[in-house]
Amino acid sequence: MSAVIEIAGLHKTFHTLRQGRRTAVDGFDLLVESGQVHGFLGPNGSGKTTTLRALLGLVRADGGRMSVLGAESPGRLPEVAGRVGAIVESPQFFANFTARRTLRLLALAGGVPTTRVDAVLEQVGLRDRGDERVRGYSLGMKQRLAVASALLKNPELLILDEPANGLDPAGIREMRDLMRSLAAAGVTVLLSSHILAEIQLICDHVTIISRGRRVAHGRVDEVLAGFDQHEWRVGVAEPERAAELLARAGVSVTVHPDHLLVAGVDDAEVISRTLGEQGLWVRELVPLRPDLESVFLELTGDAPHPALPRQVDGTAPDDMVIDLDVRESREVGA
Numbered sequence: 071m072s073a074v075i076e077i078a079g080l081h082k083t084f085h086t087l088r089q090g091r092r093t094a095v096d097g098f099d100l101l102v103e104s105g106q107v108h109g110f111l112g113p114n115g116s117g118k119t120t121t122l123r124a125l126l127g128l129v130r131a132d133g134g135r136m137s138v139l140g141a142e143s144p145g146r147l148p149e150v151a152g153r154v155g156a157i158v159e160s161p162q163f164f165a166n167f168t169a170r171r172t173l174r175l176l177a178l179a180g181g182v183p184t185t186r187v188d189a190v191l192e193q194v195g196l197r198d199r200g201d202e203r204v205r206g207y208s209l210g211m212k213q214r215l216a217v218a219s220a221l222l223k224n225p226e227l228l229i230l231d232e233p234a235n236g237l238d239p240a241g242i243r244e245m246r247d248l249m250r251s252l253a254a255a256g257v258t259v260l261l262s263s264h265i266l267a268e269i270q271l272i273c274d275h276v277t278i279i280s281r282g283r284r285v286a287h288g289r290v291d292e293v294l295a296g297f298d299q300h301e302w303r304v305g306v307a308e309p310e311r312a313a314e315l316l317a318r319a320g321v322s323v324t325v326h327p328d329h330l331l332v333a334g335v336d337d338a339e340v341i342s343r344t345l346g347e348q349g350l351w352v353r354e355l356v357p358l359r360p361d362l363e364s365v366f367l368e369l370t371g372d373a374p375h376p377a378l379p380r381q382v383d384g385t386a387p388d389d390m391v392i393d394l395d396v397r398e399s400r401e402v403g404a
C-alpha cells in the first residue's frame with residue numbers, strides 16, 4: 071500500500087493578543103495509505119482542523135514535513151490539487167438554488183465537465199432530489215451535497231472535516247454507506263471527527279490526536295484489541311465462593327453485588343470449568359469488549375491505562391501503535 075498522506079512532526083503555534091501563544095499542533099504524525107477510510111479522531115480543540123488546514127496549505131506550519139499523493143505540501147500541492155477533494159471549512163450553499171444548479175456552477179468555476187454533476191448526485195444518493203432547493207434539505211442532505219461538490223473533480227483522495235457533525239443516527243449510517251462506496255470505488259478518505267461512534271462505524275483505520283499530538287493509530291479493530299483486557303461479566307450463585315475458586319485458579323476477579331468481574335482470561339471455558347467442577351453453575355458469561363469511546367477516554371483523559379505497557383513490549387498487533395512517549399510527555403507537562 072502506498073502513502074497518500076504523510077505528516078511527520080507537524081508543529082503549529084498561534085499567537086493571539088488575548089490568549090498569547092497557543093500550540094495547536096505539537097509534533098503530530100499521520101500516515102494515510104491508499105484505499106483507507108481513515109478516521110482522524112480527537113476532542114474539541116485537539117488540533118484536527120489546524121492539521122488539515124496546514125496539510126492543504128490554508129495555514130502555514132511552523133515545522134514538520136507533509137506530503138499529499140507524493141507531493142510535498144504546501145510547495146508542490148498545486149501539482150496534485152486536481153486529484154484531491156477537500157471540505158475543511160463547511161461550505162455555504164445558496165438556499166434558493168437547487169443542488170443540481172449549485173453543482174453546475176461549481177463545475178463551471180472549477181473547469182470540470184458539467185456531465186460530472188449527475189454522476190456525483192448519483193454517487194451521494196441525491197439524484198432524485200437534485201432539483202429541489204437546498205433550503206428544503208435536511209442537514210444530512212446538505213452534508214452529502216458538500217461531499218458531492220468535493221467529488222466533482224473525481225478525486226483520488228477526499229479530505230472531510232467533521233462530515234457527520236450534527237447528523238442523526240440515520241444520517242451517520244448514510245454517511246458511512248457513502249464513505250464505503252467511495253472506498254470501494256478506489257477513493258482514499260480521511261475524515262475528522264470528535265464523535266467516536268461515528269469513527270467506529272465509518273472508518274477502518276484511525277489516528278487519535280490529543281493536545282496536538284498523536285496518541286494512537288492503526289486499524290480500528292487492532293486499536294481496540296490493544297485495549298482488550300479480556301474481561302468477563304460472570305453471573306453465578308454464591309459469588310463469594312466463586313470468586314475464591316477463581317482466585318485460587320490464578321484468575322483476577324472482583325466481586326460486585328450481582329456479578330463477578332473477571333479479567334485476563336482469553337477463553338470463557340476456563341471460568342465455566344473452574345466453577346462447574348466445584349458444582350457452581352454459571353448463569354451469565356458476557357465478554358466485555360472495549361469500544362472506541364473507552365479507548366479514546368483513556369488516551370485523551372488523564373486516567374492511566376493498565377493495558378498500556380502491553381503496547382510497548384511487542385505484544386500489540388503490528389499495525390497498531392500506542393504512542394506512549396506522547397502520554398508521558400503530556401503527563402509530565404500536565
Ligand SMILES: Nc1ncnc2c1ncn2[C@@H]1O[C@H](COP(=O)(O)OP(=O)(O)OP(=O)(O)O)[C@@H](O)[C@H]1O
Pocket residue numbers: 084085086092093094112113114115116117118119120121263264
Ligand atoms: N486561527 C486561530 N487563532 C488562534 N488559535 C487558534 C486558531 N485556530 C485554532 N486555534 C486554536 O488551536 C487549537 C486547536 O484548534 P483546532 O480547531 O485545530 O481543533 P479541532 O481538533 O479541530 O477542534 P474541533 O473538534 O472543535 O473543531 C485550539 O486551542 C484553538 O483554539
